[in-house]
Amino acid sequence: MASAAQSRIKSISYAKYGYMFIAPFFLVYCFFQIWPLIYTFILSFKGNQANYTQFVGLDNYSQILFGTGSSVGAAGVHEEFARALGNTFVLWFGNFIPQILLSLLLAVWFTDAKVKLPGKGFFKIVMYMPNIITAASVAALYVNLFGDSKYYFVNATLMKLGMISDPVQFVAGPTASKIMVMFIQTWLWFGNTMIMLMSGIMGISPSLFEAADIDGANSTQQFFKITLPLLQPIMVYTLVTSMIGGLQMFDLPYLYHNGANFSKQLETVAVYIYYNFNKGTVEQANYGYAGAASIIIFAITAVLGSITFYMNRDKDAIAKKKQRKKAEKQMKAKMKQGGLSI
Amino acid sequence: MSKLTRTLALLASIAVVSTAFAACGQKTESTPTPATNNTSSQAAPEEGGNEEGGNEEGGNEESGNEEGGNEESGNEEGGEGGSTTLEAGAVNLPDTDDTLTVVCWTDADLQNMFDVYKDYSSANVVYQNCGDNGSAASTQYATYLNSGDDVDLFVAEAGWILNYINDDSMSAPLSDLGITADDYKDAYQYTVEIGTDNNGVLKAASWQAAAGGYAYNTTLAEQYLGVTSADDMQAKIADWDKFAATAEELKTASDGAVTMTATIGGLWQAFSTAKNAAWVKDGAIQTDVAKEFTDMVKGYVDNGYVNPNVEQWTTDWTNVGLQGETLGYFYSTWCLGEGAQLEQNGGTDGNWNIVIGPQEFFWGGSWLCVSPNCNTASEASKFVKAFTTDASIMEAYALYSGDFTNNKVAMDKIVADGSNSNPLLGGQDQFAVLSDVAAGIKMSDSITKYDQGLKDTFLDTLKKNISSDTDTIISTFTTQALADNPDLTA
Numbered sequence: 001m002a003s004a005a006q007s008r009i010k011s012i013s014y015a016k017y018g019y020m021f022i023a024p025f026f027l028v029y030c031f032f033q034i035w036p037l038i039y040t041f042i043l044s045f046k047g048n049q050a051n052y053t054q055f056v057g058l059d060n061y062s063q064i065l066f067g068t069g070s071s072v073g074a075a076g077v078h079e080e081f082a083r084a085l086g087n088t089f090v091l092w093f094g095n096f097i098p099q100i101l102l103s104l105l106l107a108v109w110f111t112d113a114k115v116k117l118p119g120k121g122f123f124k125i126v127m128y129m130p131n132i133i134t135a136a137s138v139a140a141l142y143v144n145l146f147g148d149s150k151y152y153f154v155n156a157t158l159m160k161l162g163m164i165s166d167p168v169q170f171v172a173g174p175t176a177s178k179i180m181v182m183f184i185q186t187w188l189w190f191g192n193t194m195i196m197l198m199s200g201i202m203g204i205s206p207s208l209f210e211a212a213d214i215d216g217a218n219s220t221q222q223f224f225k226i227t228l229p230l231l232q233p234i235m236v237y238t239l240v241t242s243m244i245g246g247l248q249m250f251d252l253p254y255l256y257h258n259g260a261n262f263s264k265q266l267e268t269v270a271v272y273i274y275y276n277f278n279k280g281t282v283e284q285a286n287y288g289y290a291g292a293a294s295i296i297i298f299a300i301t302a303v304l305g306s307i308t309f310y311m312n313r314d315k316d317a318i319a320k321k322k323q324r325k326k327a328e329k330q331m332k333a334k335m336k337q338g339g340l341s342i
Numbered sequence: 343m344s345k346l347t348r349t350l351a352l353l354a355s356i357a358v359v360s361t362a363f364a365a366c367g368q369k370t371e372s373t374p375t376p377a378t379n380n381t382s383s384q385a386a387p388e389e390g391g392n393e394e395g396g397n398e399e400g401g402n403e404e405s406g407n408e409e410g411g412n413e414e415s416g417n418e419e420g421g422e423g424g425s426t427t428l429e430a431g432a433v434n435l436p437d438t439d440d441t442l443t444v445v446c447w448t449d450a451d452l453q454n455m456f457d458v459y460k461d462y463s464s465a466n467v468v469y470q471n472c473g474d475n476g477s478a479a480s481t482q483y484a485t486y487l488n489s490g491d492d493v494d495l496f497v498a499e500a501g502w503i504l505n506y507i508n509d510d511s512m513s514a515p516l517s518d519l520g521i522t523a524d525d526y527k528d529a530y531q532y533t534v535e536i537g538t539d540n541n542g543v544l545k546a547a548s549w550q551a552a553a554g555g556y557a558y559n560t561t562l563a564e565q566y567l568g569v570t571s572a573d574d575m576q577a578k579i580a581d582w583d584k585f586a587a588t589a590e591e592l593k594t595a596s597d598g599a600v601t602m603t604a605t606i607g608g609l610w611q612a613f614s615t616a617k618n619a620a621w622v623k624d625g626a627i628q629t630d631v632a633k634e635f636t637d638m639v640k641g642y643v644d645n646g647y648v649n650p651n652v653e654q655w656t657t658d659w660t661n662v663g664l665q666g667e668t669l670g671y672f673y674s675t676w677c678l679g680e681g682a683q684l685e686q687n688g689g690t691d692g693n694w695n696i697v698i699g700p701q702e703f704f705w706g707g708s709w710l711c712v713s714p715n716c717n718t719a720s721e722a723s724k725f726v727k728a729f730t731t732d733a734s735i736m737e738a739y740a741l742y743s744g745d746f747t748n749n750k751v752a753m754d755k756i757v758a759d760g761s762n763s764n765p766l767l768g769g770q771d772q773f774a775v776l777s778d779v780a781a782g783i784k785m786s787d788s789i790t791k792y793d794q795g796l797k798d799t800f801l802d803t804l805k806k807n808i809s810s811d812t813d814t815i816i817s818t819f820t821t822q823a824l825a826d827n828p829d830l831t832a
Contacts, residue, residue, distance in 0.1 A: 020352065021351060021354065047828075048828045048829070049827065049829040071824070072824055073826075076821035076822060080822065148651050149651060151665075167651075172806075282484065283505065284505070286826070
């Protein structure tokens with residue numbers, strides 16, 4: 001027999017305790033994430049240096065994107081941003097393509113049942129290892145190995161061996177330093193991508209590979225007809241995360257330099273933002289440019305992300321959905337005709 | 343049961359929220375007051391000295407141990423070690439605190455000062471590092487000074503001092519400590535001019551005059567140039583034409599193995615500061631000096647007198663000196679003390695000498711400024727007076743630290759007495775060489791708040807494009823400089 005209280009309360013909602021539990025996170029999130037995000041938008045519409053409180057509308061955007069606007073240096077602003085954006089893409093492509101090829105190859109080898117590779121676990125750990133070193137240490141390591149003058153290991157060795165007569169500018173040289181950063185980024189991240197791809201490959205049912213074997217498919221055919229198509233979701237994930245990471249690339253380009261100032265030839269958009277934001281006192285910093293550049297890179301990321309998703313959507317599922325809708329329409333049309341179908 | 347769940351949920355939420363916010367709060371509190379950076383020159387005079395709470399406790403205890411018993415704690419005026427008695431001026435700021443806090447990034451300088459100051463005063467002086475170099479300090483000061491943490495005095499550098507002394511919320515006039523421009527009759531005048539803000543109010547005082555010179559390796563000079571004395575060396579590089587001629591001679595004699603000087607950065611300092619030309623005039627970037635310098639340096643690089651790939655203040659910069667691949671460096675006085683740049687770059691054998699070089703120049707310099715939140719006014723007044731006006735203390739400091747102090751009387755006395763001999767320079771007295779240079783420093787018309795940034799951009803552009811022609815280099819620089827500083831015009 002239900003008590004009076006039980007009959008009065010039809011159901012008890014525990015939802016509010018759930019909200020209580022997640023409230024702290026959301027409070028902190030709003031303070032430290034949402035508000036700074038909104039504030040970046042606001043800053044991008046305000047002036048630079050001494051005019052940082054003044055509302056200037058889209059002036060920063062027009063200076064950065066088209067080199068026209070209120071400041072006499074607008075052309076230079078545009079030039080610098082364009083260079084930073086170019087560097088960002090060059091550095092991203094230059095490390096992403098070798099990285100994904102290398103990781104894919106290693107992932108296939110490590111997961112192939114026919115290849116009996118001894119010490120797989122050891123290799124996996126060794127290859128993942130660079131990823132756990134902080135970028136600061138990595139930059140320090142490479143700057144000290146590949147320093148520009150003959151006092152540094154690589155140049156000294158190459159010169160001793162007679163392969164070069166003058167030291168190569170691995171750090172300050174415009175092309176060599178870019179190649180170095182691409183190489184370091186690849187070295188840092190291929191292990192991580194490899195683990196990701198391996199988990200994707202291991203998720204593919206082994207029976208598919210067995211069936212292909214029995215049908216006489218060679219390993220190239222298996223790779224292109226089975227592994228790659230079924231790996232697509234993981235590939236999309238890798239592509240999107242790497243793209244976001246690549247467009248926001250900051251640490252190595254900023255840290256890989258001699259002397260006190262970062263290298264202009266490695267300046268990415270993230271470095272551009274940091275540099276303009278952090279140029280001294282409030283009256284010396286360019287908050288407007290930094291804000292506008294942040295918003296632009298955000299927009300680029302959003303557009304590229306959408307394109308990636310669009311290109312990699314499940315075409316079969318969409319086609320099926322379309323068919324189903326078509327069929328439904330036909331059914332409805334039939335019903336309207338009052339069942340007088342011939 | 344449900345009451346229990348509810349209570350638990352509430353407690354958990356409160357705990358999480360408070361941890362989150364406590365973490366933030368602690369961060370702002372602890373950043374400026376890391377215990378390791380906290381040092382103190384003298385024991386706290388009384389128990390009352392601890393009223394600021396936990397922050398200072400470490401410092402006080404530490405110094406208490408170092409000093410042992412401190413008998414003269416009640417006698418703050420009397421310095422038993424020095425001949426002078428410190429007197430505070432008529433102060434116009436509160437005097438409620440016992441600890442004089444100096445915010446800086448140059449802890450080594452401050453430590454030297456405190457070591458000397460101990461002999462004159464028993465005041466409790468501590469320094470607080472804010473950033474580990476001048477440019478970091480220039481950005482972090484603004485936050486620190488507004489944070490409400492104890493700050494009585496702060497140190498500012500030539501490159502950006504104008505940002506702080508022209509802002510009344512950051513700095514107070516020295517007259518609030520009873521110090522006026524009349525106290526600086528013996529000082530090098532440029533330090534007073536720079537310490538004066540746009541409204542003509544004296545806001546900062548410097549303890550040093552950063553005269554510079556050309557330090558060269560005597561062994562190499564004798565080997566390749568046959569030069570045996572500093573006077574002969576000076577005669578060979580007395581102006582830029584002679585400097586280049588000597589560089590050519592050195593190159594031929596050494597078969598290109600030894601460069602005349604280590605870096606373009608050093609050359610720029612020597613070349614530009616003596617011109618007393620501002621980077622920015624009426625809001626427009628001035629490139630005349632930069633153009634002249636570019637013309638000169640392009641020739642130097644083409645002829646191998648300087649290696650453009652060596653960056654100022656890097657390992658390469660140190661190495662060329664250690665390996666005997668450069669004849670000399672352009673140094674400021676603060677490079678010549680024990681453990682400073684001269685020693686790091688190979689000066690340990692005493693086979694270096696310093697001469698004035700092709701042009702009299704200067705490099706950097708730091709000023710003491712008063713915070714409007716100063717609450718130790720009389721002690722602050724004594725400290726500023728001691729290191730910027732008191733000849734005997736400044737003499738002691740110069741001899742102790744090797745720094746060229748901002749007091750003509752003190753420096754003249756050292757030179758006349760011959761009391762300074764620098765073992766790194768083979769016993770040479772750097773003050774004797776540089777005292778004329780210090781007297782000739784003019785900086786007041788030429789410093790602007792854009793200096794550090796424009797100089798960095800210019801030297802970077804120059805090094806990257808050294809093979810382009812001068813006009814291209816200058817226009818590349820101007821484009822970049824305007825992009826960095828939308829306030830300016832070409």
